[in-house]
Amino acid sequence: MNVKEALEIVSQTNPGMVRSHNEDSVAFDAEHGLVVLADGMGGYNAGEVASGIAVSVLASEVRHLLEHTSPADLGPTGEDVGVGVLRDNVKKANLSIFNAAQSQPQYAGMGTTIVTGLFYDDHVAVAHVGDSRMYRLRGEIFEPITRDHSLLQEQIDSGVISKELAKLSKNKNLVTRAVGIEADVVPELHIHAVEVGDIYLFCSDGLNDMVEDEDIGATLHMLQGNLALAATQLIEQANDNGGRDNVSVILVKVKSSYAVPKGFWVRFKSWFKN
Amino acid sequence: MPAKLILSMDGVVLKEYPLTKERTTIGRKPHNDIAIDNLAVSSEHAAVITILNDSFFEDLGSTNGSSVNGTPIQKHFLQNNDLIEIGKYKLKYLNDQPTQTTSADFEKTMVLRAPVRTATAPKLEETGRAEQLDTSRTAHESTSQFNVTSTRVDVPIAAPVGAPAVQIAVIQILNGPNLGKELELSKNLTTLGKPGVQVAVLARRPHGFFITHVEGEKFPLVNGDSIGEQPRQLKDHDIVELAGVKMEFYLKA
16 A cells, blocks of 8 residues: 555644744645654744745655655665655755855844654654654554754753653753754654554644643544544644644554565566656 | 852841852852851852753762752752752752743743753764664553543643633433433543544633534534534533433533
8 A cells, every 4th residue: 555545644733822923834745655844943034934944845855856766765875765865855954044044144043943754664764853753652652752852851861850850941942953053964863663553743842842741642542533633632732731832733643554565576567667 | 140049147148149150069168169168068068050041959978968948958950949058058049030931932942052061962863773762651541431431530630830720520421321420521631422433522621611523424412403523612501412322511610
């Protein structure tokens, strides 16, 4: 089964209750199993510009590259094409934003976080920079899969501060990596096997700062039969709790397996097709 | 405004110390940033480590110890208005930085250009097909109430900070084998119905309770009217009907 039929994807974004601008950008491409979410930062409307560039570079470039190749093939460097595509294009987006910020004074210092997933061959490749997250609901277990690039996460990792105390910290929202701030960026990349029934949540910190992980998980678990309603409920909960930041969510439900057929004959035939 | 410590003894303020350094030392010897010339104070008694807007107090193995807010401690994550006691001396910690809950402006995400701590340099990226380990598994209990047979009473969730007290609402079954059973709507979301047949969700929000269709061919009925795809706010004593079960929604006094 192809990725488009195997996945159900919905996305929603909302400025929240306090901000006048929405600096988040989201996009997905069901055809190629790609989702992108970016949370921009920078004065005036520069945040929107940064996250907008990131999302459009990823969406258009990945689509273009995957017209001719399968993300499950091995690339020239020995890793999956899918992984290479994500890394190269996060770097490409980084350079576009960095150059725009350098050349136009009103965009100086703009940047964005990003989390992007490419679903192929019963796996999902995830690249992220900053504190936008991917979570997974598998059965009863809801857990974060990405680890924030933030000062607080580093402090938790190094044992300076416990997870519980971290909630009291005044150093929230300080990211240690972002797209577009420097000439190069190193996205963190992982590949995870997916199972039928999994639900993946990509979100900006406007969700997980306002709603406890436990409540997000419970909502997804309860409303897994209606993904669009689940997305609406998550945004409503963030806004009911204060909605102090823009809130964006993308939900991906795995309805069936989408493994790439691996037989010799299949490959042979597809080779002739091109 | 950096956070600061205010030194006092017997209610008399002696001096104010802004926490501008990463490490501020407290002790009897004069080389300490906060020198307290008193024999009950060890020569290097304690230190306050400040990382941007957060400060941590640490006793350095002093002879007479330190306490914060009356509790003896080794290490403590300082919060605004904490009172540190060293012998007869008191140090009040003041950090009136706007917190997450008071200033929208402050919460804007910012980038730290240089790693603050060299020990926590960014990890090398990994691309192996390995599951990332995460210790923070958040298993959650199943909150679905299928057919509303459960009468489990949950401890009400603490209301969000600043929110008015949440009203307690109850759903009572009016027909079928569960006649008379009551379900307290103590969670933010409660699902009703049979999965695969007809499910609706009841959302508790600051301004009331709302019922929304989740799945199934038929929509729930409220007082005999189909609610369609849209959420419907429930009023006291509304009659809800779904999957053949009638129930009454009411607010507890």
